[in-house]
Amino acid sequence: MTQDELKALVGQAALQYVTPGEIVGVGTGSTVNKFIEALATLKDRVPGAVSSSEASTARLKAIGIPVLEANAVESIGVYIDGADEIDGQGHMIKGGGAALTREKIVAAQSRRFVCIADESKLVATLGAFPLPVEVIPMATARVIRQFAAFGGQARVRLKDGVPLVTDNGQHIVDVTGLKISDPLGFESEVNQWPGVVTVGVFAHQKASVCLLGTAEGVRTLSF
Ligand code: 5RP
Numbered sequence: 001m002t003q004d005e006l007k008a009l010v011g012q013a014a015l016q017y018v019t020p021g022e023i024v025g026v027g028t029g030s031t032v033n034k035f036i037e038a039l040a041t042l043k044d045r046v047p048g049a050v051s052s053s054e055a056s057t058a059r060l061k062a063i064g065i066p067v068l069e070a071n072a073v074e075s076i077g078v079y080i081d082g083a084d085e086i087d088g089q090g091h092m093i094k095g096g097g098a099a100l101t102r103e104k105i106v107a108a109q110s111r112r113f114v115c116i117a118d119e120s121k122l123v124a125t126l127g128a129f130p131l132p133v134e135v136i137p138m139a140t141a142r143v144i145r146q147f148a149a150f151g152g153q154a155r156v157r158l159k160d161g162v163p164l165v166t167d168n169g170q171h172i173v174d175v176t177g178l179k180i181s182d183p184l185g186f187e188s189e190v191n192q193w194p195g196v197v198t199v200g201v202f203a204h205q206k207a208s209v210c211l212l213g214t215a216e217g218v219r220t221l222s223f
Helices: 003-017 030-045 054-062 100-109 137-149 183-191
Strands: 024-026 049-051 076-081 110-118 131-135 153-156 171-176 196-199 209-214 217-222
Touching: 003 030, 003 076, 003 110, 003 209, 003 217, 024 030, 024 100, 030 054, 030 076, 030 110, 049 054, 049 100, 076 100, 100 110, 100 131, 100 196, 131 137, 137 153, 137 171, 183 196
Parallel strands: 024 049, 024 076, 076 110, 110 209
Antiparallel strands: 131 171, 131 196, 153 171, 209 217
């Protein structure tokens, strides 16, 4: 099976976690796009969604699912999202699509986080994928120096030759060279650096379940 087919497989499998009549939290990325396509078949039973990005909002609206403001919803039953890496405890690196801050907000509002990913995303230790960090533009140089002191090489993510601007009007710094053996401690530490909006380690908001697409079918990991 191709990676695209594995993504479609887990996108479809995630439908079993959507409770009819309940608001669903929707992440961002190519795997989530497959989930949104699958969700179209259930749209009459989904009263609305809270979305983690402008891109997912546009896709949800296109299939006729109302998109609600996060502030208008007290609690969400399930949040479905992809990951760039996930370890054996459900800790993740996310933000490859630059939507990490809103993703973490919607995940925090949700009782359950169902991660959908192809098997290439499962790792023993987080850190091989460049870690995305959303940063207020005036702090990027300082944050880059702080990562250097941690042994990481950080640089500002570019789009069309200029710094990418997130849905929140901030920049993304991608950090290589890290081995994140204590995801909870690492997330807590980096999140309190001045200028950091969100670090792309999801340990406090880790997955409850991961639906992993493999050549043998969907493998369910529970954490
Ligand atoms: C976006 C994310 C995505 O969930 C992550 O990058 C995985 O994306 P894909 O499903 O395209 O591999 O965190 O900010």
